[in-house]
Amino acid sequence: MSNRSIGLDGPLYDYLLEHSLREPEILAELRAETANLPEANMQIAPEQGQFMALLARLMGARRYLEIGTFTGYSALAIALALPEDGTVVTLDKSAQWTTTARRYWERAGVSGRIRLELGEAGNTLQALEAEGETSRFDLAFIDADKTGYPDYFEHCLRLVRAGGLILVDNTLWHGSVADPDDTREDTRAIRAFNDALHHDERIDLSLAPIGDGLTLARRR
Template identity: 55%
Template sequence: MSANTLGFDTQFYNYLLSASLREADVLRRLRDETTSHPRAVMQLAPEQGQFLALLVQLIGAKKTLEVGVFTGYSSLWVALALPADGKMIACDVSEEYTSVARRYWQEAGVANKIDLRIAPALETLDRLLADGQASTFDFAFIDADKGNYEGYYERSLQLVRPGGLIAVDNVLWYKQVAYPESQDNITQVIRAFNEKLHRDERVFLSLVPIGDGLTLALKR
């Protein structure tokens, strides 16, 4: 949930994109449409979407999970990176927002890869666990309501296989986590979440300063 990587001035950021971004036309058009959305601030940065796609390819992912879809930009990046028989379960609560996602998934030819579940994500994740799908996912991306981050993480950690990767967005929260005087609820929640993962010996950990901060947790 950041239009570009924190701390980059416009000239430097534009250079970064010009030197590295390989964004398919369908992705660019989805990003452009989302820019005019009333909640456009929830849009993923393009360099971050490309990074997620690279991660999926690096680990050879075939079965992925997304918590928080919005208009489908991140899921489209990942779905395009999956092999032809790859599958994604995408969790969201909004039919309205994800209706945009469905249009672009269909246009890009990846709708068959994506199983969209419209329901509170904790319910969907619990159902997947109850259905015996623990340790069957290769990759999970979490970018939804921050108050439930710990719950999403704990369930995703059960659902991904050993050697599977969990990526969590917005862990820098517009830099506010670094400043003790920032004591609003969301900042405190994310700060506590970061501290929890820093101590979590179940995963190998890296916090990457891309977008609004992306934590990568590789399950041991």
């Protein structure tokens, strides 16, 4: 029994992966290739991808919206969890990183169910609303510029159906959110975002200590 969440040191984290992770080979290969990039720390943890895929299956999700594609790991993890007629819409600004994503989506046989939109996320989200996509997504994931989180979240609240789930990455920010001496812009942005969600009556809320902190917000 414990009255608080457990910390994960190296051996315990290894144990978690050895006794829980069921990562498909295609995802493992993508993660290994991404690890060679200077921006490799932008990659979500494999156990987080598996958790998100499980949530998608539990919800019976068919339509998934993602803000921040990077090399495509999370989009691929969810695409593999959706039914064959499921749809992924993922947004990013980088043609370079998403070239890797497209290659792995093609190899995995799911490229036909993934719609990649390149450009400013705010503009694309506005366009989706204009196209009549309001309340049509079951699940959304926000993992992009931290100062943009409040705006992205408001769009997702409109685009995700009632009872749908919005996931937000990096909400513990390597522990910096609890360090009063850390006054960096991104840290301050995440603190403000977390504070706002804590008091937001439009959602049911849980901030889970998975990866770098994963917030789960269910639209009421």
